[in-house]
Amino acid sequence: MPTRRRWKPKWSEPCPCASGNKFKDCCWRCLPDFDIGKAYFQAIKENRFDRALVATRADITQYTIWHKTNTAPVIARSGAVSKLLRIDVNALGDYVSRLSWLYFRLELWKDWPAVLERLRSNIQHPSWYKRITYHLAFHYLGPGGDRGKARQELAKAGPITKKEDDLELLRLYGDLEFDDLPFAARIEILDRILELDDDRENQLQYRGAKAVQYFMIGDAQTAEQQLSDALAMVQQTEKDDPLEGYEKHIYCRLLQLKGSVRHDKQILKASALEFQALLLEPNWTRSGKANIHREICNSYRYAGEWDQAETASREAIALDGSQLDKVHLAECLLYLKDTDAAASEIDAVERETLPHHEFEDFVFAYSAIAIWSNKAERLTEAKTLLQGLGTADPIFNDRRLNLLLRVTETLASGNASAAAKNDSTPTGGVATASSFFLLQPTLAGLGIDFSEVLEYMARKTPKDTPDGLD
Numbered sequence: 001m002p003t004r005r006r007w008k009p010k011w012s013e014p015c016p017c018a019s020g021n022k023f024k025d026c027c028w029r030c031l032p033d034f035d036i037g038k039a040y041f042q043a044i045k046e047n048r049f050d051r052a053l054v055a056t057r058a059d060i061t062q063y064t065i066w067h068k069t070n071t072a073p074v075i076a077r078s079g080a081v082s083k084l085l086r087i088d089v090n091a092l093g094d095y096v097s098r099l100s101w102l103y104f105r106l107e108l109w110k111d112w113p114a115v116l117e118r119l120r121s122n123i124q125h126p127s128w129y130k131r132i133t134y135h136l137a138f139h140y141l142g143p144g145g146d147r148g149k150a151r152q153e154l155a156k157a158g159p160i161t162k163k164e165d166d167l168e169l170l171r172l173y174g175d176l177e178f179d180d181l182p183f184a185a186r187i188e189i190l191d192r193i194l195e196l197d198d199d200r201e202n203q204l205q206y207r208g209a210k211a212v213q214y215f216m217i218g219d220a221q222t223a224e225q226q227l228s229d230a231l232a233m234v235q236q237t238e239k240d241d242p243l244e245g246y247e248k249h250i251y252c253r254l255l256q257l258k259g260s261v262r263h264d265k266q267i268l269k270a271s272a273l274e275f276q277a278l279l280l281e282p283n284w285t286r287s288g289k290a291n292i293h294r295e296i297c298n299s300y301r302y303a304g305e306w307d308q309a310e311t312a313s314r315e316a317i318a319l320d321g322s323q324l325d326k327v328h329l330a331e332c333l334l335y336l337k338d339t340d341a342a343a344s345e346i347d348a349v350e351r352e353t354l355p356h357h358e359f360e361d362f363v364f365a366y367s368a369i370a371i372w373s374n375k376a377e378r379l380t381e382a383k384t385l386l387q388g389l390g391t392a393d394p395i396f397n398d399r400r401l402n403l404l405l406r407v408t409e410t411l412a413s414g415n416a417s418a419a420a421k422n423d424s425t426p427t428g429g430v431a432t433a434s435s436f437f438l439l440q441p442t443l444a445g446l447g448i449d450f451s452e453v454l455e456y457m458a459r460k461t462p463k464d465t466p467d468g469l470d
């Protein structure tokens with residue numbers, strides 16, 4: 001093997017860690033060499049985030065030196081996109097993910113896009129530029145962000161197909177674009193994600209996502225098969241490798257979904273108990289707890305256990321007062337036969353703040369309440385809402401059209417028929433739309449908040465070590 005000339009940043013040039021400082025004033029003193037990553041984990045353990053930032057910057061500089069010394073010359077010589085390059089993009093990408101979390105945690109988020117621009121030249125290859133684009137798009141999903149801008153940014157990565165190798169990019173693509181993709185394209189993307197990562201958490205989440213897709217086109221049988229396979233995977237591995245963190249959450253959701261697809265009350269109640277058990281774990285944020293109560297409410301709503309569902313929705317509201325929880329509370333009150341209370345609860349919902357699928361929930365609940373209350377103004381409003389609702393997924397479109405028929409009929413006859421009342425209960429269709437989308441590929445919408453997603457990325461350890469090191 002020829003001796004490689006070790007690449008080093010120039011003394012007075014910007015440091016490769018993208019801090020904005022010159023190398024001589026930045027990382028050169030603390031390059032970790034083969035102890036890469038160690039100082040970061042130590043600092044995290046001690047909750048010293050400022051030190052973690054210094055350590056991660058040095059890790060990035062170290063890895064960049066390795067890349068430019070070992071991999072870059074190979075690419076320059078042969079032009080081939082090698083396995084080495086893939087390893088470098090993933091490893092350096094993971095350090096950049098940590099850096100993103102620290103910028104967020106240390107309230108430096110506004111500087112983050114400029115840092116990313118500086119990191120662009122660390123690996124001079126389109127697959128790295130794509131990774132930078134991914135981070136820029138992800139940045140727009142943060143607090144006060146804008147999904148539209150995130151989509152515009154992601155579009156710069158070029159068309160994303162079933163041949164895409166970048167797992168993170170595929171996941172983000174799923175999160176941002178799924179609603180606009182046809183069924184076959186969605187399945188292709190999900191299969192690609194499953195193919196690229198054997199990790200159990202990835203398998204559970206994306207098999208669950210496939211089940212949701214089949215369920216939404218009305219193929220309950222395939223949906224159930226997918227869910228059973230995923231749940232069997234947990235049974236087979238759980239003893240040697242207990243479920244942790246998000247995996248547990250995903251497992252509970254798979255159980256809930258299976259109960260819902262099979263209309264099986266026992267499974268649904270079992271899923272509610274599993275969610276209850278999750279609440280016993282330490283370190284939940286308020287919004288994290290509220291999310292779990294929302295899930296418990298969903299399990300009981302699908303099981304038709306309205307008292308318990310009501311309690312759970314009130315717990316969620318007390319914790320963070322989401323508008324979606326109010327929609328669910330209104331629904332519980334309706335099926336507990338308190339139509340007036342349900343009506344005043346649904347009127348208090350700030351409907352304009354609800355995102356797409358949550359707005360669907362609102363419209364379905366509003367329409368059911370309108371039918372049961374049999375008031376002309378309410379029915380007219382429900383009719384307008386249902387007509388204006390654009391929902392592409394067959395199962396929810398069926399529910400929309402059915403409710404539209406019942407609302408129109410009740411309005412014309414001045415009386416809600418038994419059939420109309422029956423169709424506006426959960427047995428007449430799926431109770432709500434929004435929770436089914438939680439198992440879609442998602443980064444920022446896993447029922448956890450944005451900073452928790454970033455923390456999750458920050459805990460990830462890069463799997464591959466750089467190849468060809470001297």
Ligand SMILES: [Zn+2]
Pocket residue numbers: 015016017018019023026027028057058061
């Ligand atoms: Zn530096």
